[in-house]
Amino acid sequence: MKSMKWLIRLILPFWPRILLAAVLSTLTITSHIGLMATSAYLLSRAALHPPLLDLMVTIVGVRFFGLSRAVFRYLERYLSHDVTFRVLSKIRVKFYQGLEPLAPARLLNFRSGDLLSRIVADVETQQNFYLRVLAPPIVAVFVLLGYGLFLARYDERFSFILAACFLAGGVGIPSVIKILSRGSGQQAVALKAELAALVADTLLGMTELLAYGQAQAHLNKIQNTDRKLKSAQRNILWLSAFSSALTALVANLGLWLILILGILLVEQGKVNGVNLGMLALGSFSSFEAMFPLALVPxxxxxNRAAAERLLECIAAEPAVRDKETNPHKLADTTLILQNVSFRYEQDEPWALKQLSFQVPHRGKVAIVGPSGAGKTSVVNLLLRFWEYAQGDIILGGHSLREYSPEEVRNFIGVVTQRTHIFNATIRENLLMAKPEGTEDELMQAARQAKLHDFILSLPSGYDSYVGEGGFKLSGGQRQRLAIARVLLKNAPILILDEAMAGLDPLTEREVRDEIYQLAEGRTTLMITHSLLGLDKMDEILVLEHGQIVEQGKHAELLKHSDFYRKLWSYLKPPE
Structure with missing residues (x-):
């Protein structure tokens, strides 16, 4: 119920539009009732061959109700869909606002395909919440009250029959459908999400699946999930058809009951026979409000299942809690780690243990070590993706905890091994670093990254699309694009996390030279496996098992450090 309360809170601000849409929907059905009732009355009266002038009001009534039904239906659809799309927009914004603080730490708990399914399918499911859950009962009550009062003018028993049919169709049949469905709606939502996750895993991991011979096994999983989903959807369609049949049965039964009662009243002289068809067909038309009620449960x-999946992400506790802080001016960019200890989960070993070092203002420090030594964990803490458990990190004379995560990331420019390139233009990818950047600033950053000439050689220049993940660019061009972003951002602190890994030797040398130029005048922390070019660093820290085992300059470590010499022998570049 918590998820549904959350949805209702999102919808409540739109209550005037919702009420107006409900009124328009009621008027649409009322026009349908009026059209059928006046048509029946017109035929009955015409059969008595009255003067034509006596029929003029009824003829005008038929035309009025025929036209008004179309007008009210258009206005109702327009307004109800406007409300729906506004609510969907609000849900998407709320979902992103809840999702953004979770990146990247807590998002590791969710598969990429599952996240995509929540963002797309689960949000789209909420379009049914107003149209097929909230609106039908409201409209049915309005129609029942309005037409019930009209019938009571002739005989109260007509109103009782109408109310009994609405209760049977609006409460009894949905109860039966709910029992028969047995969670089929929730199952369908879960299977859709699972199928989307499996398909996304296939597209993103096709290379690995083929390399390890798991493509057929993964395809079998997709086919099995698809069969289950088809079975669930077939069950839903059967329930929909069955509910429609039951509702039609109740509607026809109501028609016959009113017709029989009307005949008896006509025989008793309590109802004019001309009105008999009007009462019967008008009542039958009113059951239009009853048909959507069967599938409301x-x-x-x-909606509840999809909302719970959305709320699961939104309500997740972020690794670092954002808080309002006073803006800091960063005149001194010295970074100091004081006895910092950190682990990703309580039952996992320490990734960093009592780690202490300093990156002086505008200094250049490199961290090297084998995989799993804790190098990337240092970057995660500095960017406030995770919260350290013990010790403290000092930036510009203040504890890192005194800064908001967004403020810290504004001070730091990052070039990583896997730079994410969006499926957009080069211009849009660059402006991710500085949305207010001018054209001159964009070109200057591209020139410094030695990317400007390449961009101008493209048919659309800076408006050229680079494809999903930047697949239209080479590895070196993607890294240069990342460098151009950092240059455009002009952050005082630079973190290089395996920025040259995976590049061919020639491209690596070119990118490394550009990165060293980028580091000039900035406080720089380099995380790397490659030891080439580390002689330009002010200090090198050797990490193993989350602790500094050696530190010093490149030449000193080669001379006095057995561990660093061993790393050099394994990782040094070819002559």
Whole structure:
């Protein structure tokens, strides 16, 4: 119920539009009732061959209700869909606002395909919440009250029959459908999410699946999930058809009951026979408001399941809690780690243990070591992706905890091994670093990254699309694009996390030279496996098992450090 309360809170601000849409929907059905009732009355009256002038009001009524039904239906659809799309927009914004603080730490708990399914499918499911869950009962109550009062003018028993049919169709049948469905809506939502996750895993991991011979096994999983989803959807369609049949049965039964009662009243002289067809067909038309009620529980279940999946992300506790702080001016960019200890989960070993070092203002420090030594963990802490458990990190004379995560990331420019390139233009990818950047600033950053000439050689220049993940660019061009971003951002602190890994030797040398130029005048922390070019660093820290085992300059470590010499022998570049 918590998820549904959350949805209702999102919808409540739109209550005037919702009320107006409900009124328009009621007027649409009322026009349908009026059209059928006046048509029946017109035929009955015409059969008595009255003067034509006596029929003029009824003829005008038929035309009025025919036209008004179309007008009210258009206005109702326009307004109800406007409300729906506004609510969907609000849900997407709320979902992103809840999701953004979780990146990247807590998002590791979710598969990429599952996240995509939540963002797309689960949000889209909420379009049914107003149209098929909230609106039908409201409209049915309005129609029942309005037409019930009209019928009571002739005989109260007509109103009782109408109310009994609405209760049977709006409460009894949905109860039966709910029992028969047995969680089919929730199952369908879960299977859709699982299928989307499996397909996304296939597209993103096709190379690995083929390399390890798991492509057929993964395809079998997709086919099995697809069969289960088809079975669930087939069950839902069967329930929909069955509910429609039951509702039609109740509607026809109501028609016959009113017709029989009307005949008896006509025989008793209590009702004019001309009105008999009007009462019967008008009542039958009013059951239009009853038909959507049968599947309300099913749609409620689907919406609840999808909302719970959305709320699971939104309500997740971020690794670092953002808080309002006073803006800091960063005149001194000295970074100091004081006895910092950190682990990713309580039951996991320490990734960093009592780690202490300093990166002086505008100094250049490199961290090297084998995989799993804790190098990337240092970067995660400095960017406030994770919270350290013990010790403290000092930036510009203040504890890192005194800065908001967004403020810290504004001070730091990062070039990583896997730079994410969006499926957009080069211009849009560059402006991710500085949305207010001018054209001159963009070109200057591209020139410094030695990317400007290449961009101008493209048919659309800076407006050229680079494809998903930047697949239209080479590895070196992607890294230069990342460098151009950092240059455009003009952050005072630079972190290089395996920025040259995976490049061919020639491209690596070119990118390394550009990165060293980028580091001039900035406080720089380099995380690397490659030991080439580390002679330009002010200090080198050798990490193993989350602790500094050796530190010093490149030449000193080669001369006095057995561990660093061993790393050099394994990792040194070819002559």
């Amino acid at each position: 099913h749609h409620w279940e689907q």
